[in-house]
Amino acid sequence: MIDALNALQVEGVLPATLDFAAVAVEPPRDEAHGDMATNAAMVLAKPAAMPPRAIAEALAAKLMADPRIAVADVAGPGFLNLRLAPGVWQAVVRGALIDGPEFGRVTVGAGRRVNVEFVSANPTGPMHVAHARGAVVGDALASLLAFAGWDVTREYYINDGGGQVDVLARSAYERYREAHGLEPAIREGLYPGDYLIPVGEALKETYGPALLDKPEADWLAEVREFATSMMMQMIRDDLAALGVTMDVYSSEKALYGTGQIEAAIETLRGMDLIYDGILEPPKGKTPEDWEPREQTLFRSTAFGDDVDRPVQKSDGSWTYFAPDIAYHYNKVTRGFDELINVFGADHSGYVKRLKAVVAALSGNRVTLDIKLIQLVKLFKGGEIVKMSKRAGTFVTLRDLIDEVGADVVRFVMLTRKNDVALDFDFDKVLEQSKDNPVFYVQYANARVNSVLRKAREAGFAVSDTDLAGADFGQLSHPAEIEVSRKIAEWPRLVEIAARTNEPHRVAFYLYELASAFHSLWNRGNDEPSLRFIQDDSATSQAKIALARSVGVVICNGLGILGVTPVEEMR
Template sequence: MDIVNILRDKILNSVDELVEEKKIQQPLNIDNIVVERPKKQHQGDYSTNVAMVLGKALSSNPRDIGELIKSKMGYEDIIDAVSLDGPGFLNIKINLKFWDSLIIEIMSNDKSYGEDRFGSGRKVNLEFVSANPTGPLHLGHVRGAVFGDALARLLEFVGFKVTKEYYVNDGGAQIGILVRTVYYRYLQTLGDDIALPEDSYPGDYLLPVAEKLLDKYGKELKNIEEFERDKIIRNFSLEYMMKVIRSDLASLNIEMDNFFSEQTMINSNAIETALSTLKDKGLIYNGIIEAPKGKTHTDWEAREQMLFKSTKFDDDIDRPIKKSDGSWTYFAPDLAYHADKLKRGFDVVIDILGADHSGYVSRLKAVIKAFAEKRVEFEVKLVQLVKLIKNEKVLKMSKRAGDYILIQDLLEEVSSDFIRFVMLTRNNDVPLEFDIDLMLSKSKDNPVFYVNYAHARITSVLKRAKELNMWPLSKVEDLEKRTFPLIENELTLVKKLSEWPNVVRQSAKFHEPHRIAFYLNEVASSFHSLYQSSYESGSYRFIVEGAQELCANRLALANSTQIVIKNGLSLLGIVPLDEMY
């Protein structure tokens, strides 16, 4: 039961009635009409800007329109009262019986409370991480990995069919550097006194690859032809590094559905096929592009080259497809890869990239528009950097990696569930600070602790109630006969729980799973406030001796809160704690 959608439907029905009665004109756009919880409690349970939106669209007085809509909104079942406030906001007070019925609904639906099917089975390709297979995953990859996995869980919860995809960059120059570095490490392992070349990958993480290479081939690789040797090292190293990457992802509770190989795509002539399609559409030509603006490029040479007419689709410039030596530009495989996504029939394509890829957005949008044969939703989500802090100092180095903090380094400090939650406490396009000391603290300033503490408290309460034969309830429906009205803090918590379906919908609609982390913190805050509250009769208790019916009501509220917290953490890929550490 999504109270926000219910109210919005009632409001729009009222508008339709007024249009039919010719009291107002048909508005052209109703997308800006929102129903939300007001900031001030005296303004009702929900507020809507419908009169303000229609007043502007129809050049009418918002308060006059507000009065008309107010007269059309029936006060049966859900709505208890509607009032007009300020320049034209409509404030809605909900019938108290609704809040009682909501608790029953939450308990009856359990894991499916908040579930929405607006995805309607549409297919989503969600590409994320896609780190070069030249080393383990590091801090720079963690945020995008967690964000992508949480978004996938969220989209599946609302009815999409999601393919989580990792694009394996195994076809570029970086693989040559990997092969060379592993070979030099192999020689060092054999005892050769040899230094790594300048353009090698630093750190110790490739030593195990060299050692396993030595175990399998002995000294044989020193004595075979270079081309064959590099081929062996390439295949061996890529297989090893992809096992490491899969293991790193698994340690964060992430499992990909598909690993898409760039080299396999290149070998299948997919780039040539994609370019042939674009040529048929008149979107490939030979031309000369201008030198990059803003700086003087002494090595710039104007020359004719193969170009994709991406400016036809609002890109800044037409994009080169081939380099001067005849090899493909970095953009060429990207173009073919996105053409392949569309060929596989996805309705929604989402790329999650690092903030340093912001310049790629317009060209990728152009590719989708050029190849799409049907309406395809495409979005690029850019993930900002994470700053790791410990003892009030920024950590920057890892001996194993050379320049980066590895995922395994981070996991030695905090659990994967803590990492996941913290990575989702900010919008993806906002830089994030990960303070290890804060995450290990037991305070409300630590959101991971605060939410889990609420869940653990409820687990303890229900466990004690079960020992006293007060839980579980024999029939959830018996709560409808309750005679104890909700007190203020209980009502505040129930109202917060009512927001969950709309939080899910909005998080999925805008691809913003951080909204769930925010919301769970608010739920935990409301619960802790109730748990610690005091009244004339003394401190608040969920279990009160000699008051079976009162306890049943309060335990049902606690259980409903636990259900929402558990469902929310599940969408974030986190297992809630039943006991605090």
């Protein structure tokens, strides 16, 4: 395309000073407009001082000389539609068979190092549904980026430095007393969950009666350590059940006493981003117990935040924000080019200050993208499932996996953009119908396998190398071309989804591909010539190859989503 434009410049048709940066060539939304389209004529009309249609006509004539282009015609205000020679699509199907699991792998990431931090649930209990979506989105995003050429690190930040782990320790201590036959005092503010009973028993196992009747100061640190490590083991197990493996676990507590927090704060102070001052009372509703106090503050208003943020409490201890600054400084110094944090939507208030910190501490070298994950609403029998931590009716990730399986959980969690609330309907996700995307995609793959099985029984050679040698000129029906086009879109989709950090696009794409394939399959009912297995072996081979390439793409796509493809439905 650019070559053709350059040629026109040389010929003097176009002014020599034009910039082609805004020229795009892409597959149009509407296939009636050809296989590829370009906006070149309209973008260039103004700078070239020529009517768009005139540019388009000249360009069309030039492009027709290319053997890969079958038809180039001018449409609408100056769009140039290109119909590619059939061989281009056939080559794509062949490419899918040759590349196999690598088909769709692209290089937009260019080996840049990206850190994806996700889940980061407090180590105070089992994971529940709210964590599940973040876990799935983060993990799928990481896989997607890896497939698109990034060097990816999956990371979990353990919030083990704040008051909530003391609460955990006290709660576990009561269970420890219970294990010794004493009445536990689960006071208001402690964690009442049964999952701490085994922790109490393990404490008894390790310490015997040694910690009984001792003041809190004597046991708090040890019990805290003991309980958090058990909680983290439980969380790792939960993640493993969901198919998530982290590369790095970073501890908040480990930042204390190392000077890292102080160093990060001092660095910011050197940029005049840290100062001591007094905050105004919050506007709107002022808390009744509000009183002015001097604190150490981060100047986040310089980055568009509505108020500066405290890093130190009035008693001199750090707020949660201080170790967070140090943690992100740490990620910057580890040499990542990009940081991505997957947070729950309730963290929306931290976005600006964290972006500000990363921008300041990296000298704008490192980008931070924060994906906010909206709520998941559970439905069962048409009723919303109410969840309350207090009433002990919150649904754990384990419950969810046990009921519908990890594959279903993962796929469904990716059928929505991250910043939109998601309804998870227990009844629908187990339904076998077209409006259950998990089933529909899996079913397509099962049908592909069914074709291959029957073809093998009929004596066809169906290895990928055999199929890649097929005569794809046999595939001429519009329904077959449609499936080929969809397959050809795959690498580009990977690129877009990765660039925008939106793994849900993969799930939607797979549904569309499955839909095109099912449509072709069903046409075979009425038109025997569209069935995959024919009497003529050359025709069969091409059709089977098409089916197989659908299977290749579905497997690659599901691989990114972390969903296991099924070979047979039952």
